[in-house]
């Protein structure tokens with residue numbers, strides 16, 4: 001199988017990054033809990049949000065909004081699963 005360039009990822013990663021966050025499911029890397037993001041504990045910060053596991057309180061993700069740009073760090077998510085958009 002030949003190597004493809006990153007353009008082939010536009011479809012699958014584009015779909016993942018445009019997911020409905022409240023219904024996306026993820027697994028906590030700390031305790032293995034699986035839940036939709038709507039069930040997580042979210043703490044508002046001046047520049048964004050810290051999302052913690054409902055079960056063990058580990059940090060699942062950090063969303064930072066600054067200068068008209070947003071960044072997403074997911075240090076505590078083993079995986080994130082989003083339903084395909086209709």
Ligand SMILES: [Zn+2]
Nearest residue numbers: 028031053056
């Ligand atoms: Zn956990």
